[in-house]
Amino acid sequence: MAGTAFTVLGLCLTLLCLLNFIFVFGTGVEFIRFISLQAIFYNISGAVQQPKGDDANREWNIILRDPRVLRPLAVDLGLIIVFILQHSLMATSTIKRWITGIFGVLQRSLYVFSTSVVLQVIMRYWQPVRDAPLIWSASTVPWNTWIPLICFVLHFFAWLIIFTIILIFDYAELMGVKQIYYYCLGLEDPLSMKSLRAQRLYSHLRHPVYLEFLLILWAVPCLSLDRVLLATLFTLYLTCGHSLDEQDYRYLRVQLDRKLEIFSREEITYGQLLAANGSRSENADKEQ
Structure with a gap:
């Protein structure tokens, strides 16, 4: 009877893990569209344009007091703060122990699920700043073609390196899949079975894609105020979490x-x- 109950529990955990994997993977694909493709191809299609007339000639001290500029920046700032708080607090030892005590082996799966939910909120409620000049923009011929193309190539190789690093760092464990697999086999947590040097590295390297993600954040053909806010705060956050x-x-x-x-x-x-x-x-x- 106990064996049957354990089998049912294992099947339920496997189903939850599979659904979580699909959701997280889909969120990752959508995040690539949001952070890379949208920033590159919207400039090519003309969806991102410089303000014209009086709006383009205003001084920055006036622009930064304009409610049409401050309102979307405030919303975006709040979204980023929510992400940083979720991503940081749930990674602390105290919160990890508390979640493990309640959800057990699902701790890592819950972490990546929560991160994906916050990213979904950011992507759906992000407010672009349309009433302020762009910091830079490749809008003249031939740079309006070449710069987006160069940025696309840089982003492509950056994401390729990121996926390679994630695979090397054990993608199944990062997603919480291996934890459930080991649990069903009656084994300990995968991280506890690694060497002390590996555990030490993981405690220092919370973001193994530091330089590649910085390239994705800043290498864009046009830089708006909301992109500056996103890139600056993520750069500071990644820098604080990178202590090799x-x-x-x-x-x-x-x-x-x-x-x-x-x-x-x-x-x-x-x-x-x-x-x-x-x-x-x-x-x-x-x-x-």
Whole structure:
């Protein structure tokens, strides 16, 4: 009877984990559209335009007192503060212990779910500032074509590096999938089974995509006031959460060398298998 109850619990946890994974993955895709594609292609399509006439010639001390500018900035500031509070408080040891005491193995899944919910709120209620000049804008020929194209390439490679780093850092564990899998197998938390050096690195490196995300924030063809607010606050937040030291860098270097060695070994093995299969095919053709 206890085994049946455990199986039902495992199935329920697996279903919740799967639904959470779909929601978080969809949020990630939508966040890429919000933070990268929208900032690049809206400029190409002309949806982002410089104010004309008197609005373009106003001084900044007047612009920053305009309610049409302050109101959306205040809303955006509130949204970012909510994200920072959620993302930081839920990562503290006290809150983690409290959530684990209530939700158990779902602690990590609840963290990424809450982060995704806050990101959904930000993307849906973000207020662009349309009544202030742009800080910069690639609006003259030929830069209105080349600058967005260069930004697109930079963003593409930045996201590619981010996805690679996430995979290296164990995507299943970051999403809370491995915790539930280990729980169903009767094993301990995945992080507790890692080496002390790995646990030390994870405590210092809350955001393994620091430089890449900064590039995405700032490398845009046009920079509006709301984008400045978003990029500045996220830059400060990422900087505060990035505290690697020399020991962490040495550990990362060792792990990278090991993974490259594994990949090289697998590539050599795969090449040998292809060569062996090719030789067998040639021998079979000769026998025929």
